[in-house]
Amino acid sequence: MTRRDFTLLVGFACLILVIPLVVRNEYFLHLFILAAMFANLAGYWNLLDGYLGLINFGYAAYVGIGAYTSALLAMHFSLPIPLCMVIGGLLAGIVGVLLIIPCLRMVTFSTAIVTLAFGEIARIGATAWTGLTKGEMGLWGIPPLFPSQNKLLYYYGCLGLLVLGALMLKCLLHSRLGLAVLSTREDETAANTSGIETNRIKLLISGISCFAAGVVGAFYAHYILTITPGLFSIGYTIQIMTMSMFGGKGTLSGPILGAFALIFLGEGFRFMQDYRMLVYGFLIIGTVMVFPTGLAGAIARVKQAMGIKRK
Amino acid sequence: MSSEAILSLREVSKSFGGLKALDTVSFDLDRGQITSLVGPNGSGKTTLFNCISGIYTPESGRIHFSGREVTSYSAARRCKMGIGRTFQVVRPFLKMTCFENILVGWCFGQEKYQKPAASDADGILEFVGLKDRKHHQAGELRLAERKRLEIARALATQPKLLLLDEVAAGLNPVEVQQVVTLLRQIHQQGITLLIVEHVMSLVMDISDRVIVLNEGKKLADDQPEYVSNNQKVIEVYLGPSELDPKDTA
Amino acid sequence: MVFLQQIVNGLVIGAMYSVIGVGFTLIFGIMRILNFAYGEFYMLASYGAFVAYSALGLPLWLVLILMILALFGIGAATERSLIKPVRERSMDWSVPVIMVTLGLQIVLQNLVLLLAGGTYQGISAYLIGSLDLGWILISYERLLILGVSLGLLAATWFLIQKTKFGLAMLAVSQNKEGAILSGINLQRIYTLSFGLSAALVAVPGVMLMPLLYVYPTVGQVPIMKAFAVTLLGGMGNIQGAIIGGFVLGISETLASAYISSLMKDGVAFAFMILILIFYPAGIGPYLQQLRQKVIRP
Numbered sequence: 094m095t096r097r098d099f100t101l102l103v104g105f106a107c108l109i110l111v112i113p114l115v116v117r118n119e120y121f122l123h124l125f126i127l128a129a130m131f132a133n134l135a136g137y138w139n140l141l142d143g144y145l146g147l148i149n150f151g152y153a154a155y156v157g158i159g160a161y162t163s164a165l166l167a168m169h170f171s172l173p174i175p176l177c178m179v180i181g182g183l184l185a186g187i188v189g190v191l192l193i194i195p196c197l198r199m200v201t202f203s204t205a206i207v208t209l210a211f212g213e214i215a216r217i218g219a220t221a222w223t224g225l226t227k228g229e230m231g232l233w234g235i236p237p238l239f240p241s242q243n244k245l246l247y248y249y250g251c252l253g254l255l256v257l258g259a260l261m262l263k264c265l266l267h268s269r270l271g272l273a274v275l276s277t278r279e280d281e282t283a284a285n286t287s288g289i290e291t292n293r294i295k296l297l298i299s300g301i302s303c304f305a306a307g308v309v310g311a312f313y314a315h316y317i318l319t320i321t322p323g324l325f326s327i328g329y330t331i332q333i334m335t336m337s338m339f340g341g342k343g344t345l346s347g348p349i350l351g352a353f354a355l356i357f358l359g360e361g362f363r364f365m366q367d368y369r370m371l372v373y374g375f376l377i378i379g380t381v382m383v384f385p386t387g388l389a390g391a392i393a394r395v396k397q398a399m400g401i402k403r404k
Numbered sequence: 405m406s407s408e409a410i411l412s413l414r415e416v417s418k419s420f421g422g423l424k425a426l427d428t429v430s431f432d433l434d435r436g437q438i439t440s441l442v443g444p445n446g447s448g449k450t451t452l453f454n455c456i457s458g459i460y461t462p463e464s465g466r467i468h469f470s471g472r473e474v475t476s477y478s479a480a481r482r483c484k485m486g487i488g489r490t491f492q493v494v495r496p497f498l499k500m501t502c503f504e505n506i507l508v509g510w511c512f513g514q515e516k517y518q519k520p521a522a523s524d525a526d527g528i529l530e531f532v533g534l535k536d537r538k539h540h541q542a543g544e545l546r547l548a549e550r551k552r553l554e555i556a557r558a559l560a561t562q563p564k565l566l567l568l569d570e571v572a573a574g575l576n577p578v579e580v581q582q583v584v585t586l587l588r589q590i591h592q593q594g595i596t597l598l599i600v601e602h603v604m605s606l607v608m609d610i611s612d613r614v615i616v617l618n619e620g621k622k623l624a625d626d627q628p629e630y631v632s633n634n635q636k637v638i639e640v641y642l643g644p645s646e647l648d649p650k651d652t653a
Numbered sequence: 654m655v656f657l658q659q660i661v662n663g664l665v666i667g668a669m670y671s672v673i674g675v676g677f678t679l680i681f682g683i684m685r686i687l688n689f690a691y692g693e694f695y696m697l698a699s700y701g702a703f704v705a706y707s708a709l710g711l712p713l714w715l716v717l718i719l720m721i722l723a724l725f726g727i728g729a730a731t732e733r734s735l736i737k738p739v740r741e742r743s744m745d746w747s748v749p750v751i752m753v754t755l756g757l758q759i760v761l762q763n764l765v766l767l768l769a770g771g772t773y774q775g776i777s778a779y780l781i782g783s784l785d786l787g788w789i790l791i792s793y794e795r796l797l798i799l800g801v802s803l804g805l806l807a808a809t810w811f812l813i814q815k816t817k818f819g820l821a822m823l824a825v826s827q828n829k830e831g832a833i834l835s836g837i838n839l840q841r842i843y844t845l846s847f848g849l850s851a852a853l854v855a856v857p858g859v860m861l862m863p864l865l866y867v868y869p870t871v872g873q874v875p876i877m878k879a880f881a882v883t884l885l886g887g888m889g890n891i892q893g894a895i896i897g898g899f900v901l902g903i904s905e906t907l908a909s910a911y912i913s914s915l916m917k918d919g920v921a922f923a924f925m926i927l928i929l930i931f932y933p934a935g936i937g938p939y940l941q942q943l944r945q946k947v948i949r950p
């Protein structure tokens with residue numbers, strides 16, 4: 094990492110670490126927490142889509158599964174909350190893997206449709222299974238992760254997850270597994286004949302990505318303390334996807350940038366709340382057509398240009 | 405199946421929809437041989453390669469490699485057992501460097517994973533003559549270099565049998581000669597070669613044995629001189645003729 | 654006979670599903686992309702039909718023609734302005750194009766939501782009255798829907814089998830490079846096919862307006878049916894889509910009548926799950942095998 098990269102990273106880290114300490118506005122902190130959560134989700138979505146090339150259009154469903162599982166376990170069995178979160182993640186991960194198994198034999202596009210359909214089915218299921226989930230009314234009275242109401246704790250907790258996750262992803266991508274993932278995306282057949290069991294890679298990465306989604310969902314449940322089946326809706330998947338794309342698919346920093354950018358830009362244009370989805374739509378089109386490398390790519394180009402100017 | 409046979413096909417058939425691409429093909433390959441697989445376009449050569457390397461599963465018949473039946477094994481597993489392969493339309497990992505391409509083969513294709521040392525990769529790169537392209541992206545390489553990279557990647561998997569699909573296609577005569585030299589060097593290391601080729605000079609030059617396929621069936625299987633004089637083979641390539649083949653020579 | 658009645662109703666809606674499926678699977682077969690904005694094309698046609706028929710009082714046949722032409726234009730324009738640039742940027746354009754159509758879907762849906770508001774609009778029916786055949790009662794409305802659908806399917810079949818354009822589409826869907834080498838203008842085929850796909854889904858948009866009503870998110874219905882029918886029939890398989898549409902229509906009607914009306918939408922999803930477990934390639938290959946067994950027993 095060059096010195097300039099490092100400075101930028103430290104700068105960004107300071108920003109997101111220190112500002113919440115300084116600005117004690119509750120709503121502002123809430124935004125930071127949301128941004129950190131979405132940063133996590135966008136990052137793991139990116140692992141699946143940007144790095145492996147597997148699109149899962151029902152991603153929000155795993156967030157929902159983790160949230161509901163953890164909440165219900167904590168409410169009915171009074172298990173320690175971190176344990177509930179992990180179990181929620183595990184269930185989400187297992188479901189994710191199971192769903193991908195039949196998709197392995199299919200064309201990419203059938204996979205896209207199937208994952209989309211699953212997301213919808215999960216949402217309908219969560220709404221209809223009122224005995225378990227209380228349906229549209231939602232689940233409330235979820236025990237909080239931190240006993241105190243201090244939002245700062247939640248923020249740093251989520252940030253901790255983010256840093257942990259980012260480090261893990263970095264290690265993963267620089268390891269043998271990372272090489273296998275990239276090869277699978279480049280050319281699956283050539284990867285297979287070079288000794289990579291691409292099916293296993295897909296299952297593994299799906300498991301990891303969905304597990305992480307479930308954990309974040311569980312975190313959300315124990316933060317916001319009320320959840321509804323709306324959590325499963327495709328709107329969230331699209332948000333996550335947009336953040337990942339806008340920030341820069343296929344990079345580590347991209348999704349994080351994208352998440353923070355979109356959450357805060359969304360707030361900055363608060364009068365545009367009604368237009369939010371419309372803006373996301375335009376962003377998706379714009380990103381694909383005009384700047385496919387996203388924010389991260391734009392920053393890299395700016396750095397390059399500045400470097401040339403200096404010389 | 406003789407004890408020397410490294411690869412053994414028995415009645416292998418493969419259809420796509422209504423088209424029978426391979427029809428009860430059987431043969432044995434002996435260890436250390438160089439065998440060429442020839443035949444007109446569409447005769448099933450690449451399909452046969454795909455069945456041997458594990459990309460397709462034959463609908464009937466059996467394949468044995470190194471004494472084990474591999475008909476149901478995945479392509480990755482067969483690679484680890486020692487079947488390496490290159491493709492008719494070259495497909496190295498374009499966005500990765502030459503070094504990384506070889507790394508993939510080394511890390512995943514061997515029977516037991518060995519931590520790669522820089523010298524291993526350098527050795528293979530030097531062997532195929534790509535040492536100075538080590539950190540260049542595969543996408544930047546010329547066709548002849550990409551072919552050598554694919555061979556290098558396959559070699560990194562420590563194959564016992566190497567399947568080469570039209571490795572001389574698209575190369576000028578100088579480059580073809582370079583490939584021939586490379587193949588001989590690979591052969592000297594004890595690797596069995598099965599090559600699909602249209603460039604007849606290469607086939608005649610290098611092969612111990614030639615197998616001819618036509619419309620999915622094995623037509624001939626013999627030493628090069630005998631196959632090139634085989635009436636049926638000539639007809640398949642040139643069309644039926646009433647002339648005595650000796651007159652046209 | 655209630656059962657027969659249900660079958661007939663199922664056939665009617667199934668015919669529309671077939672049309673929806675054919676338009677969707679056609680584009681997949683030719684361009685290898687999923688068009689996420691497909692449902693929104695339906696929605697635009699529905700709104701257009703509502704305005705033209707209800708507000709302007711135009712006759713139905715004119716409304717149909719206008720919407721078919723309008724959506725053809727919109728589809729072709731979408732291809733040229735949004736998809737073509739993405740296509741030409743890199744070899745690996747399938748996924749970015751899907752993303753663009755997804756973006757378009759969101760934009761169209763929310764634009765209409767903002768401009769027209771979210772209230773449900775609609776009319777009760779295009780035709781009133783029914784035909785009493787003794788065993789079954791079939792409304793003129795339903796007959797009209799069936800007639801239009803079958804006519805459209807026949808016209809599409811004719812287009813594909815008997816015209817040069819259809820032949821070109823077939824060629825592109827089977828072998829892109831070969832088609833180019835044969836002198837087919839790939840760009841033109843893409844643009845025209847996309848327009849055709851939109852024009853096809855405009856018809857259900859108009860005809861089903863009394864049934865499904867008109868509101869910004871109505872596009873979700875046809876796209877889900879399109880997914881289910883396409884998966885059923887095999888991606889890119891037109892005959893499969895036609896049969897799949899009827900199968901879905903009849904199954905939905907039967908499920909609604911005999912199990913519960915809430916199950917209706919669930920049937921599409923259930924089909925999708927069953928297919929991915931047992932027939933990931935759809936029923937298409939089995940159709941082909943069946944056909945071969947018939948030809949060469």
